[in-house]
Amino acid sequence: MTGPSTADIARAFREEYGRAIAVLTRVLGDLDAAEDAVQDAFSIAVERWPGEGIPPSPAGWIITTARRRAIDRARREAARPVKHAEADLLYPTSGDAFDSGAVVPPEIPDDRLRLIFTCCHPALAPASRVALTLRLLGGLTTAQIARAFLVPETTMGQRISRAKGKVRDARIPFRIPSPDEFPERLDAVRSVLYLVYTEGHTTSAGPELVDTDLCSEAVRLARVLAGLVPDDPETTGLLALMLLGESRRSARTGPGGELVLLADQDRSRWDRALIAEGQALVRRTLRWNRPGPYQIQAAIAAVHADAHTFEDTDWAQIVALYDLLFAADPTPVVALHRAVALAEVEGPAAALGIVDHLDLERYHVFHVVRADLLARLGRLTEASEAYATAAARTENAIERAHLLRRRDEVRDALR
Incomplete structure (x- = not known):
């Protein structure tokens, strides 16, 4: 039986990275020292874990190992005996509480x-x-x-x-x-x-x-x-926005891992419990009557969640909510997403007139939206070029594969 691969080890470190950095920053009192120590622990894990296996508590192992490496580093850099004493005071080695994995003190x-x-x-x-x-x-x-x-x-x-x-x-x-x-x-x-x-x-x-x-x-x-x-409405709105986003996770990819767009998602796979919780939080924020960007975005997500099919979506309400969002957060990205909704109400030409004036050349979603609008308008050569540009600007393999498929479909339609 083979041990974990370097990719498996890297994944374990990624999953526990935030916790390890947070705990070690509290213990060491220095962000750079915490990062260096965790990187040292990763190097040790790459050497040991393939033979020993990933430990039952990866977080506990990482934090303990990183802490000990920080102690070693501090002592190596100590130029005088008094520095050794200071290192012992800062990083005592007895009674190590981290081996158990209970790394979060109860008062915090x-x-x-x-x-x-x-x-x-x-x-x-x-x-x-x-x-x-x-x-x-x-x-x-x-x-x-x-x-x-x-x-x-x-x-x-x-x-x-x-x-x-x-x-x-x-x-x-x-x-x-x-x-x-x-x-x-x-x-x-x-x-x-x-x-x-x-x-x-x-x-x-x-x-x-x-x-x-x-x-x-x-x-x-x-x-x-x-x-x-x-009692903070924007924090409640943020949580609602995340929950409503999470509710669609399982429907966003197909059997082969391919990207599934909102219009094509099987809504029976949406998590109704998360939708109910998110929508309840949105209704709660409405009672405060202090709207902010996260609350408005959550309200937009709630309208999408209300629709049994893509065609049932209340796009006019979504455009109205985007108008409120743009008033609160007048950024090109908000304008771009508003244009997507506007295309469903006033058509792709009206939306493209807005999109083409946005300064978002570096943002791959900008080119995705342009490509879709151009394709709907029958401007297939331009759409193909826009899909290719969007694919070149994303490093997510699933997104890139989807965009290249769309480019090829548009090119085939030109023949």
Whole structure:
């Protein structure tokens, strides 16, 4: 019987990366030291696990091994005996609580949530808060985060490095903020959780359409956050949005793993329990009468969930909700998605007139939408080119295969 492959080990580390970084940041008090230690633990696992197997508690093993490597590193770098004493005080080796896997102290709701709040400190620029937390919590690569922000990888790498330096130099504490500090932190924390979920919902790269572990982690943390601020409508709206998105997960791919578009999904496979919970949360936010972007997006998802078929969708209501969303969040991406809904109400020509004026050249979904609208208008040569451009701009293998199939179908129709 063969042991786990390097890919299996990498997957285990990816699943436990956020927890390991969060716990080690609390223990070591340094983000860079935590990342270095986890990387050291990964190198050791690649050597040992193929022969020994993946341990029953991968998180406990990773955290314990990483912590010990951090101790070794601190002692190697110690230039004087007093530094050894300091290392012993900082990283005591006796009574190691991590071997059991019970790595979250009971007085803290969640180390990962505490890491998010640390990275979302107001001393950091808003974009840096989100990027840093995606790197540390989700274990996303700099390239993946850059694609989520639609910026070059070098720009994102510099942004993350500056943010980590700011956390270190400003001695930003690793803790859940007090209630009076919540308002200034919540928006950034919600943005982080939403982007973590978005990355999981359709991964920016790799062989799978969905990263189920990342989606589940985002939903779990959103539940924890909603429990901390039960009367905050936007946090409730965010949780509703995630639950309604998760309700469609099993219908988004076919038997061979191929992408299934919303119009073609078997709605009997949608999770009705998640839909009911999400819609109940949407109704709850309506009672507060303080609409915000996450609540409006959740309301749009709830309208989709109400329709028994694609043709039954109340597109006029969805367009009206997108009008509200654009007023609250006037971005090109919102305008793009509004145009998709508008095409179902006023036709593809009206939608294309909007899309062609959006500055979203780097965003592959922009080219997907253009291709679909052009195909519906019979402009097949342009549609084929747009599908090819969209395929070239995504590194998700499932999406790329779907887009290349659509390109080929449009080309065949030209013959």
